[in-house]
Amino acid sequence: MTIAELFSAGSTDWLRVNPKLRTYWHTLIALTTVPLLTVAAIVIAISEGVPVVRFIGIASMIAIMIFAIWAWVLVTRRVRSIGYRLESRELKVSSGIMFRRVVSVPFARMQLVEVSAGPLERAFSLASVQLHTASASTDATIPGLDPERAAEIRDALASHSATAGL
Amino acid sequence: MSDNFSRPQHTAPLTPILQLVNSAPIVLVAFFAIGLSWWFLLIGVIFLVVGGFGYWASWQRRFFWLNEEGELEARSGILFRRSRQLRISRLQSVDILRPPVARLLGYSSLKIEVAGSGDSRVILSYLSVGKAQELRSEILALAKDERTSTQSAEPADHWKWQVPNGRLVASLVLTTSTYFLIIGAVASVAFALVEPGSGLVTLALAVGGSTISLIAGITSLFNFSVGRNDRGIAISHGLFTTAHYTVSPIRIQAICVVQPIAWRPFGWYQVAINVAGADQSSKKSGPRVLIPVVHEDALPELFHELLPSWNLEIEDEWLASAATSRWRFPWQAARLAVSLTSDLFVVRSGALTRRLSAAPHERIQSIRITQGPWERKLGISSLHADSVPGPVRLRGRGLASSVAVHTALAELDRMFTARKSRKSEQW
Incomplete structure (x- = not known):
């Protein structure tokens, strides 16, 4: 049993995020990799006769490609690893493939609920919900939510924290 | 209240x-750059005249006072006028700062901080030491008036404890530098x-x-004293720049x-602390150390005076790390353990540098369990109790995964009930 299942008393029914998050993360990877590869290609093209620079160019190109392919392949599993549960008194979020983590934030400790959607996220009609407490290391973020779902969660959290009493 | x-x-x-x-180092730089010559004298004179006039003009346009709405109002600026009002009722701290040159002449700065993000502090430079203290106690009295509506005089220390400077130096010599x-x-x-x-x-x-x-460590912690007055725990230290803090005991989130x-x-x-409300962007703004060095014989008395509600006696036994954790933490595996007392979440760790960290259940912000690939192989996990930013981190590492989860759930239960049952401490 994974720690997430242990943490929810053996229950595996964590709420999942929108699978569109995969496409969004794939697009992000492509958008960061293509310019880097272009720079590396230009370096290789203009370094004719300077073996050291050329070698660095080729090596970094291979490294970028390996890294991009690795990240690309892992996206599906990363998206599937994200789960959250709105319990009666707390929010639980789990994520991670290699480095797994579950976090539990009691509603009474919430200071701020943030719904954010960057331009690219909006293009995919996705939004993230982030919970802030007085601690900087809380790190309870749920990415890849439908905007309506994100608003629902925000409202639910807001009403909970009002009743939880600080 | 005086209308001073x-x-x-x-x-x-x-x-x-x-x-x-204070800006004389610029002249020194110029001296080293061009040497002693007519040019240098010319630049020096220009600096004196222009700089002196600039500082004088800005001093002329700078005012501060306590207005009728209970705010500290500060106006400044020659071309761009700036006016700021700090609500004394939301006061976080009033610190007297004593930079070296001003200190020699008996002057100091007063730093006033209120709760709120961004522009929430004013530094008044310079005031004579007596005046700075007077303003400080007046602001503190105002803040106290607004909160509890009781009149109070100059905060007198009920109790004060000083770190012998010799021992402080010796203790610092025996830490960082020795390893390096x-x-x-x-x-x-x-x-x-x-x-x-x-x-x-x-x-x-x-x-x-x-x-x-x-x-750097010695000058910052020199003349360290910690005491207790009506407003909380008073900490002051520093050789060249003296820092004073007054921390309400409720703001201490972890030790x-x-x-x-x-x-x-x-x-x-040594006793390190996490203080709530200390500015998160700069590490310097809040106290990080409550007691820099103390002999074990004096520790119980200090706890009794400064942290009376922190009872570090372990009631149940320690939940020790799993046997397999020695493959991940070869040195400290035997020391790693957590325990939940009725008030506190306690973590024991460290082989060379031993640590005992604790936070009250009601001041823990969230609970996390993390597990890396190597830990997964060994069947262990780390249990984190998140506190406000500061030097103290509560991490129960090397626990068997099931123990980590059960402890996390038990801790969550206490976090839910702790705030309801416990009345906030009065000082």
Whole structure:
């Protein structure tokens, strides 16, 4: 049993995020990799006769490609690893493939609920919900939510924290 | 309440001169750049005239006073006028700062901070020491009036404890610098074996680096005193720049009792604290150390005076780390353990530098369990109790995964009930 299942008393029914998050993360990877590869290609093209620079160019190109392919392949599993549960008194979020983590934030400790959607996220009609407490290391973020779902969660959290009493 | 500060007033008339002296290093840089010549004298005179006039003009336009709405109002600016109001009822801290030059002449700055993000602080430079203290106690009295509506005089220390400077220096020598020195010495010997003569450079670098950090530590913590007054715990320290803090006990969110290995023969301990509301962007703004060094015999008394509600006695047994955790934490596996008392979440860790960290259940913000691939192989997890930013981190590592989860759930239960049942401490 994974720690997430242990943490929810053996229950595996964590709420999942929108699978569109995969496409969004794939697009992000492509958008960061293509310019880097272009720079590396230009370096290789203009370094004719300077073996050291050329070698660095080729090596970094291979490294970028390996890294991009690795990240690309892992996206599906990363998206599937994200789960959250709105319990009666707390929010639980789990994520991670290699480095797994579950976090539990009691509603009474919430200071701020943030719904954010960057331009690219909006293009995919996705939004993230982030919970802030007085601690900087809380790190309870749920990415890849439908905007309506994100608003629902925000409202639910807001009403909970009002009743939880600080 | 006296109406001393209710009229707009300037800071000390000597302010422009002090500011000019503070920017004198620019002249020194110019001196080294061009040497002693007519050009240098010319630049020096221009600096004196222009800088002096600028500082004088800005001093002329700078006023502060306590207005009728209970705010500290500060106006400044020659071309762009700036006016700020700090609500005294939301006061976080009033600290007297004593930079070296001003200090020699008996002047100090007053830093006033209120709750809120961004522009929430004003530094008044410079005030005579007496005036700074007067304004400070008036602001504190105002803040207290607004909160509890009781009149109060100058905060008198009920109890005060001072760290002997000799022991402070000795304790700091026995921490950071020793490790750097040992590493440096080993490295220089190694280099000298490979290439004779080169060891000196690395040794010099190691000695130089550790000496600088040591001196910085000593000057910052020199004359350390911690006491208790009506408003909370008063901490002050510093050789050149003196820092004063008054921390309400409620703001202490977590503590850590630390003992580096070199302190063990002397029985010394340090107590570090996480303070709520300390500015998160700069580490310097809140106190991080409650007691820099204390002998174990005096520790119980200090806890009794400063942290009366923190009972570090373990009621149940320690939940020790799993046997397999020694493959992940070879040195400290035997020390790693967590325990839940009726008030506190307690973590024991560290083989060379021993630590005992604790936070009350109601001040823990969230609970996390993390597990890396290597930990998963060993069937262990780490249990984190998140506190506000500061030097103390509560991490129960090397616990068997099931123990980590059960402890997390038990801790969550206590976090839910703790805030309801416990009345906030009065001081």
